[in-house]
Amino acid sequence: MTTIDETHAIDLPCWVDNAMGHPDFPVQNLPLGIFSPANGSARPGVAIGDHILDLAAIGDHLPDAVRPLLGDDCLNRMLALPATDRVALRRTLSRLLCDRDAQPVLAAALNAQAHCTLHLPARIGDYTDFYVGIHHATNVGTLFRPDNPLLPNYKYVPIGYHGRASSVRPSGLPVVRPNGQSKAPDAAEPRFGPTARLDYELELGIWIGQGNDLGDPIPIKDAGSHIGGFCLLNDWSARDFQAWEYVPLGPFLAKNFHSTISPWVITPEALAPFRQAQPARPQGDPAPLPYLLDPQDQEWGGLALDLGVTIRTARMRDAAMPPFRLSHSRASAMYWTAAQIVAHHASNGCNLTPGDLLGTGTISGSDRESLGSLLEMTQGGKSPITLPSGESRTFLEDGDEVMLEARAHRDGFASIGFGECRACILPGRA
Amino acid sequence: MTTIDETHAIDLPCWVDNAMGHPDFPVQNLPLGIFSPANGSARPGVAIGDHILDLAAIGDHLPDAVRPLLGDDCLNRMLALPATDRVALRRTLSRLLCDRDAQPVLAAALNAQAHCTLHLPARIGDYTDFYVGIHHATNVGTLFRPDNPLLPNYKYVPIGYHGRASSVRPSGLPVVRPNGQSKAPDAAEPRFGPTARLDYELELGIWIGQGNDLGDPIPIKDAGSHIGGFCLLNDWSARDFQAWEYVPLGPFLAKNFHSTISPWVITPEALAPFRQAQPARPQGDPAPLPYLLDPQDQEWGGLALDLGVTIRTARMRDAAMPPFRLSHSRASAMYWTAAQIVAHHASNGCNLTPGDLLGTGTISGSDRESLGSLLEMTQGGKSPITLPSGESRTFLEDGDEVMLEARAHRDGFASIGFGECRACILPGRA
Known part of the structure; x- marks a missing residue:
């Protein structure tokens, strides 16, 4: 600890x-x-x-x-x-x-x-993205599966899936709008072209420090010591591609065209003053299975981090308007701790290696001001957002710049921040 | 070409x-x-x-x-x-x-x-597994979703998902039976322990040769030239974990504990005589979208490869009995060609890098003798297989050794094989 x-x-x-x-x-x-x-x-x-x-x-x-x-x-x-x-x-x-x-x-x-x-701080061997923001999982589940938003495994399994390591890029590099297949509900066939529903996702990244050998799980009580640091992660997502491709094997081309991270590794030592109890599970939720349960982790495995997202469109830049805050949320909305994520990942003997990157999944809060993606903010594109420039957005337009932020506060300690995690959208290539 | x-x-x-x-x-x-x-x-x-x-x-x-x-x-x-x-x-x-x-x-x-x-022939940057064996997709879909076996996207999208690069191992290294969460249909809660439904999957692996830059798709006509070679791939799977964890983001710990490949890179040049037309799509199936359609690939993008799986249990080894053939299938059961897989993967600008590994997904044929996994052969564990030793199997037991094989034949040419892809199952760790 x-x-x-x-x-x-x-x-x-x-x-x-x-x-x-x-x-x-x-x-x-x-x-x-x-x-x-x-x-x-x-x-x-x-x-x-x-x-x-x-x-x-x-x-x-x-x-x-x-x-x-x-x-x-x-x-x-x-x-x-x-x-x-x-x-x-x-x-x-x-x-x-x-x-x-x-x-x-x-x-x-x-x-x-x-x-x-x-630059990227490490050669990322494997990148895994989790889904531990329970409000995000519920909100997105409602959009994709109205009758079945939070699936029965969610409160037992820290749900995760493998992502693309090669396309992770540091803050500042632009994101090219990807092409892909999408299918309108009333269309007979899918079409191929630029995404019309480009979105960001506000996540934390976890850098793996010391690894484990293949076949050797990491016990929950040791999991924290395998974490080498944290960063911000924007898991850019093409929602139209995602809706069409994601069954039965999960998101693929909707996510792997680019992921942006903040380039500084915020060490566990720097975050020591900002540890807090993991929020109690709501009454009626099951306890974590023993391999995910450690009293010390429950007491200290949460992070007191304020998170936020801002946007600045091309028109706002031209008019010298400042970025507009889309939302702010807190890392306490994570249903599973970073240590639980690590312990689960290695529980089957999967070997983690130094420089692997794990994403938490989108961290949304429970209210309208704390949603970590446009998908949630606009209810799947149905409720546009109005920006101070008079522009409206359902999803991202070319020229939009999105910036994520994370900052830790605690009375009696110096606040620290994660630094920049931003990128601008470029038009797709023909 | x-x-x-x-x-x-x-x-x-x-x-x-x-x-x-x-x-x-x-x-x-x-x-x-x-x-x-x-x-x-x-x-x-x-x-x-x-x-x-x-x-x-x-x-x-x-x-x-x-x-x-x-x-x-x-x-x-x-x-x-x-x-x-x-x-x-x-x-x-x-x-x-x-x-x-x-x-x-x-x-x-x-x-x-x-x-x-x-050894592994390359440092695998990213490993992606596809799902192009249409009979396998139909068979498995029937078991997981009886009312909806082949999803509407299947004939348009070469379905794939990211897998784990760090746990790919060359032929010969044993596989430790993984622990994980599973939930019996009638159980109130999941349990954590060794998988009771350990399976193999017969796949081909595709080695990426020359890569592409992030944001630059690979046109279908060039996709073949980005392939550096082929191998066999056993995508070991824990079916009980898979059934419980795979919604909504796809397989994760059910697959990433170990994957076995044959260590020799069979070059596209060696396979030149064994190219054949991609089997015509059944009447009524949609044509591939233009970004996946290349007349030359349709004419030459198929592979005339015979594939097979054998098993040898500990008792069979003790009795000096030879391995028992479980199935044989053909690469022609792939619904998408290797070039289509590559072109699709890069179609959104995702950058592939030399030494990336792509799996085809399980290649089963249309009849009972050509099924590429025990899940299919035993109909989800309901119909055990009897081995020559008198033993029966629904899924793999400790001590079982599974071997995959691939061989190319054509009259007038020397046959070639892919070499060994085998591994033995070790008991799980406490």
């Missing part, structure tokens, strides 16, 4: 410009990523304020365990380290960034984020 | 012992793989008779394009080569292996297969 220590103190005197009180990256966060400085190659870095600290450039000051990994262009080997090594790195960085005497040494290793390119 | 050339002549005088008339690996086959000789490291090789030719050991005699890749421990970069380079390698190897003057040079590079370890 991650614990709160001196690296979480609210009054740490970080000497980096803008870092104190930074909305995403104060010194209490210290997320890991892979970046290229201007004209430089990809390398590991840590976000601090509006800067990125080049770890290789200060390797001599870092713990032995991480030093051999600083020439890597992905974090897979770093993710595979035991938590103790990650904690040692965090403590060292926290100390250096709050030590005025270290400033002369470290300042040359700081790069302005604005001049850097951020 | 791959063409028939001098490397396919039936009377090639290969000088390697046992190679002429070898059931799997005559000189007309020349499949690529990754092997370790006794006490040696993993390296690229070619199967010839009962031997493996170590390509790095004869690098000086091979085409320029492949020479830099011979130190690799996976074939990903070899798969990424254009077909012309693969053809050049094939012609060179064919010539050398039929040239008595080359024997002194090459003989030292031959390793007896029996003394070698075969």
